[in-house]
Amino acid sequence: MNGLAPYAANETNSRGRKYPEPAPTYRTEFQRDRDRIVHSTAFRRLEYKTQVFVNHEGDLFRTRLTHSIEVAQIGRAMARALHLNEDLTEAISLAHDLGHTPFGHAGQDALNHCMRDFGGFEHNLQSLRVVEDLEEKYADFNGLNLTYEAREGILKHCSPRHAQTLGQLGERFINKHQPSLEAQLANLADEIAYNNHDVDDGIRAQLIGLDQLSEIPLFSQIRIEVEKSYPTIEERRKTHEIVRRMIDRLANDLIETTTRNLAKARPQSLADVRNAKSPLVSFSPEIQQQNLALKRFLRENLYSQYRVYRMAKKARIVVSDLFNAFFEDPKLLPQKHLNRARNMENNSGDTGRARAIADYIAGMTDRYAIMEHGKLFEPIRLT
């Protein structure tokens, strides 16, 4: 890739793959990462996993798949503007939610609760498990054998306890170092994507309205601009126009602020980026405030709405019923997962059995989880 900044991740400064492989013929190493992610089973499952609205609520709401594609789009655009590695940013963005459970955050909280005596469950760590171990597609290794930089980017956060178990990948959480700029970028691209698409989806679902959203300075400034230029614009088009301008404002601010941060910190290499005391990719303090206000608004007005809340409550029931049933009687598991549970139990007792069950449940799509629950708990069903 041409025009990369000296502190961007590239193939020369990459820490490489766990299992060494010959270099790709016509692609970069990070393109290969991205391609493996796109071809993974976990990636296809994202289509039927909830972001905020369950899949069957409507065909136009974001799913984890379209969310991940939006993150990649925003991330790539910002990476290019900053002369960072677009391929790596794209790979991290597309993979960042691979470990998400069915039913969004409610599913993750429920599974974490079920796993409380067995090391807990974090979707972020699970994304790493997917690419390091759970995908079974390649002749020579389990997982996708991604570059260190892609895996570093996927692991956004991690408790110090877990960090101890992750070798080189965990070191930065212990030493308080930073990941690559591409990882920092993908992390904030995620935030830009979900804040904005949740506004759009929330309006589409009629759970929040334009007037209510005008409490948020970022939204109301742009709404005034749009209404001034297009006084008769139709509502749906107006919403999209506001949302696209909000994404633009956040992305532009991030690019400009990060450029200033880089000019001040003067990193000369990826190593300098990793050793920096704080992340170099950031919003300006004003936009950061406005972004936080938007986040708070969505938490208070959208994520707690009864339709979203009901879904969350049902998700908890489905996930914990499944977990408890499988844990008490692993013979209920499909053969492949039963074998894994037995193997892992032989190696690490109850904790191993629980982890195998968590892996199975985390991999489920919303509808698969509902079907499994139906099969196990509705006696009327015979299969």
Ligand code: MG
């Ligand atoms: Mg995400």
